[in-house]
Amino acid sequence: MSRTLFSAVAALAFGLGIANAHAAGDAAEGKKSFAKCHACHQLVEGKNGVGPSLHGLFGRKAGTAPGYKYSSAMQSKGVTWDEATLRQYLTDPKGFVPGNKMAFPGIKKESELENLIAYLKDATK
Template sequence: MFRTFILALALSGTAAAAQTGDPAKGKATFARCAACHSVAPGKNGVGPTLAGVVGRKAASVPGYRYSPAMQKSGLTWNAATIARFIAAPSKVVPGTKMMAPPVTNPQDQANIVAYLKTVSGK
């Protein structure tokens, strides 16, 4: 049974990717991210805007100064990479500027991802 769970976790990329997120709960959980990140298109803060982040290449928001590590990361922000990154930013992208406390709860990760999917970049 444990082996099956580990295999499913490996195939999904993260536990959050295997869970269904709730966008309304994700919006509430995202409040801790809003101190640095806006969801308004073109509005960067301490961190880049997250409007339209799902499906976007990392370090691609115009006008935001990314760390060299993020610029070289080669990531594309999908559900799995977002969940992994918010769980352990400096492990996923060593040298990242993001110093926020990690979001370690897989359901919170899934909820944030579900919310970010609703935030258009337009």
């Protein structure tokens, strides 16, 4: 591989790495955004409030947190929570799951959404 081509490929890979690092969000900032969620959701396993506990959220099928009474819309959605499904849901909860009980209007700012998801990935383990 020529030196010029190698340099171009390396620069592209470095640039993509930076983009991916940014896409991961800032968990410390996401913790601040979680204040909007905390009134209804807890992070402690089995501790439901107005909303279900978010402990173990990633990889869990929607509508299945133990001990929480979900709407039939959420129970029948058939998705598993991951970054992509949370992004869709948290942007527009009523649009993603019409008929769900969550009254939250959604997060419209991309950076806030990225940060919140980064925080949830860590805090819900």
